[in-house]
Amino acid sequence: MTQEQLITKDRIQSDLKKLGVTEGMTVIVHSSLKSIGRVVGGAVSVILALEEAIGDSGSLVMPTQTEQLCDPTVYGSGYTEEELRIIRDGMPIFHPDLTPTSYMGFIPETFRKQNGVQRSAHSHVSFAAWGKYAAYITDNHQLNYALSEQSPLGKIYELDGYILLLGAPTNSNSSLHLAEYKQQNTFRKEIIWDVKISVNGEEKWTTYQDINNDSDDFGNLFDDFKKETNYVVDGKVGQATSYLIPMRSMVDYALSWMNNNRA
Template sequence: MGEHDVVERTDEPLTADRIRADLRDLGVDAGETALVHSSLSAMGWVAGGAPTAVDGLLEAVTAAGTVAVPTHSTQLSEPTAWENPSVPDDWVETIRAEAAPYRPAVTPSRGMGAIPECLRTYPDAVRSRHPTTSFSAWGAAAEAVVADHAYDSPMGEESPLARLYERDALIVRIGVDANTSLHLAEYRADLDDPPERSGGRALVDGEPRWVTFEEPTSRDDFRDVEAAFEAADPDRVWRGRVGDAEAVVCRMRPLVDFAVEWMEANR
């Protein structure tokens, strides 16, 4: 959606105070830990753009809380799996050998949206070390959330998702369907699908290296999981708006626990 279209459908500029107030109405209170997935354009026209939206998020949880966002960098992922666009087979080895390695402070996120890309650059924000599926965080528990992100656990037990699960973080989705927390359920579920081999370009002991790892096979059924979760107990899903965007909030731990059982029964 172009900026002209966003202006046309917005009644008044969205401010950090309004974003904070809307989030508070959804239960995102001071001291909370929140994993946020977001669309800046879905919120309406934000005065000042992404930094204003980030300010509103941080003001909602305050310095006593923590905001985490996915800052994945799939431009450093296994090129044979690329589809949008795919690349010629004879490019693959050059990409693996010559792509600039992942560096938390330098490497941009890809396809995550303006808000995560902005938050990762904020003072006191920290980013995990995984070359393709990093998370960035700000706040009281930020260091603990992103620490020791294992290469062979992109979104598993040694990833920021597991640390957020331990804290029973809020899952906050603003104008998007994305929900990375359900990937943790794929790691925990006892499923028959064979894992997928993947990789990424990283700095290992200061030297650029291609690192390989395995991930569970993911399926396009996350919306089905979420619908079943809400149908089983509507009170544990909170709906509202942040600006013009539809927003959905729930606790991570019960959602992931439910998703493990659902996946084992339905996949």
């Protein structure tokens, strides 16, 4: 029986550089710690390797979403009316420095707690950032149309940033939501979300508008983009199959792809 190789921070940093991660880059990372292998130091080593690879002149971004704060009926709760009342009354508002992520994984959950990391104030789809443009990326994250050009994703696009899928599935690429706001088809349906926010010091439930971004074709889009362009760089980071992609090129491609492939 062969023992699985231990993966160190230095090994991760070396693999990132081979993949094309360089000093000064703005990078949004989707990650799977388990996929990387037996990492000495776990999520901390991965985060430090990423930060050292891009340096102080770079910017590191991760999604830190908190869908657990949405109204309990959003995902089909099965609660009684009395239980719904108790949950709604007792649900805390979003606290950027305190509220844990939901379904994001160990790496973003660890990253958001690091000194110097800033987090956008959206109650549902926040992002955390470290580095040169951290404040710019996370400031003024509007409640409505939360993944549009005015969001942290739009600012990464403006900064000519990169997407890094670090062992994460190819359908987890949140940057592709940017294209959905411009696509010309019926999928761009408006929906309403319920979240709790602070209004003049008082906690209140409110609604915000967005489009339907419950996408299930991002994996197919990735496959076509990789096949039809030469922008995707793939390699191993530790044991994880990983991809480095220029965001602007992929989002621009995605807009045309969505218009042609969605009803």
